[in-house]
Amino acid sequence: MLNIFEKRFPSELNRNDEYYMSHAYNQALIAWEKDEVPIGAVVVQAGQIIASAHNQTRRTLDPTAHAEILAISQAAKYIGDWRLNECKLYVTKEPCPMCSGALVVSRIQGVYFGLNDPKMGCLGGAIDLSNLPSSNHKFKVKGGILKKETHALLNAFFEKKRAEKKEKEAH
Amino acid sequence: MLNIFEKRFPSELNRNDEYYMSHAYNQALIAWEKDEVPIGAVVVQAGQIIASAHNQTRRTLDPTAHAEILAISQAAKYIGDWRLNECKLYVTKEPCPMCSGALVVSRIQGVYFGLNDPKMGCLGGAIDLSNLPSSNHKFKVKGGILKKETHALLNAFFEKKRAEKKEKEAH
Numbered sequence: 001m002l003n004i005f006e007k008r009f010p011s012e013l014n015r016n017d018e019y020y021m022s023h024a025y026n027q028a029l030i031a032w033e034k035d036e037v038p039i040g041a042v043v044v045q046a047g048q049i050i051a052s053a054h055n056q057t058r059r060t061l062d063p064t065a066h067a068e069i070l071a072i073s074q075a076a077k078y079i080g081d082w083r084l085n086e087c088k089l090y091v092t093k094e095p096c097p098m099c100s101g102a103l104v105v106s107r108i109q110g111v112y113f114g115l116n117d118p119k120m121g122c123l124g125g126a127i128d129l130s131n132l133p134s135s136n137h138k139f140k141v142k143g144g145i146l147k148k149e150t151h152a153l154l155n156a157f158f159e160k161k162r163a164e165k166k167e168k169e170a171h
Numbered sequence: 172m173l174n175i176f177e178k179r180f181p182s183e184l185n186r187n188d189e190y191y192m193s194h195a196y197n198q199a200l201i202a203w204e205k206d207e208v209p210i211g212a213v214v215v216q217a218g219q220i221i222a223s224a225h226n227q228t229r230r231t232l233d234p235t236a237h238a239e240i241l242a243i244s245q246a247a248k249y250i251g252d253w254r255l256n257e258c259k260l261y262v263t264k265e266p267c268p269m270c271s272g273a274l275v276v277s278r279i280q281g282v283y284f285g286l287n288d289p290k291m292g293c294l295g296g297a298i299d300l301s302n303l304p305s306s307n308h309k310f311k312v313k314g315g316i317l318k319k320e321t322h323a324l325l326n327a328f329f330e331k332k333r334a335e336k337k338e339k340e341a342h
Contacts, residue, residue, distance in 0.1 A: 062244050063253040063277035064235070073233050082234040097272025097300050101293065104268045106234035119305045122272065126305045127298070129268050134290045134297045 043075035068099035094121030114150030214246035239270035265292030285321030
């Protein structure tokens with residue numbers, strides 16, 4: 001499934017938020033190629049990317065196969081501990097209720113996302129699970145990284161899906 | 172790892188909430204035997220149990236391996252659709268933020284739990300994700316099924332863990 005978006009090649013010399021988000025974005029492109037909703041995530045520990053994943057709910061028929069859940073599982077396996085206290089997660093869209101909750105229970109250090117989601121995002125959009133009053137684990141959240149790019153990608157995918165549906169219905 | 176709790180054998184003739192919760196409870200016992208936090212879950216479709224799972228975070232070193240997540244994945248595979256609109260989930264404890272969110276995104280029909288969790292439960296305890304104002308998917312929630320039994324089981328596990336820790340520290 002072709003798309004008009006190109007892979008990003010950020011400089012290895014400047015590992016800032018955009019660097020890591022570019023890698024999450026490249027994962028989202030892989031999702032698109034597989035006809036999955038294009039959302040990607042990476043987990044970073046001490047400056048290194050230790051896990052990368054993209055949304056796979058369609059192919060796996062598994063509602064839990066979101067990019068963040070897969071990246072969290074990978075990262076925990078990599079470090080050999082289910083606690084990700086020293087890890088940051090970068091994801092192209094504000095996490096949904098499940099993924100926001102997974103970031104709470106995995107004790108993530110910080111979450112950095114692209115596009116915000118006022119409807120279903122649970123790190124400040126619809127509600128904020130990073131700061132649940134009764135929870136012992138709170139974490140830093142920063143949105144808006146590569147916002148334009150991550151927005152354009154998701155937008156184009158859903159436009160394409162709507163067009164495909166319309167064409168199907170016309171036949 | 173021995174425990175003093177016994178498997179439940181509910182009558183097949185009366186498939187009420189306690190029947191399904193008894194099966195979730197038996198899953199929790201399996202978790203205890205593996206030295207995992209004893210929480211179990213089953214998914215029910217048209218009266219049949221189509222998925223059963225227990226918490227496995229310790230063994231798998233995976234913070235996402237909660238009973239509910241595993242049961243949701245299994246159920247979706249079984250029915251061949253990630254949407255669980257016609258399924259109910261029974262779980263021995265009120266779901267955490269991640270699992271409550273997973274029940275939202277998997278479009279579950281209803282959730283029935285044993286012990287409530289005012290601190291981290293997200294189906295009415297700390298907050299209620301089943302009724303997120305901005306979400307299109309709302310679902311029925313009922314707590315307190317086999318509450319005494321599910322409470323006693325979790326309580327005994329954590330008491331045992333505390334005793335083990337104390338003994339370790341004393342040596």
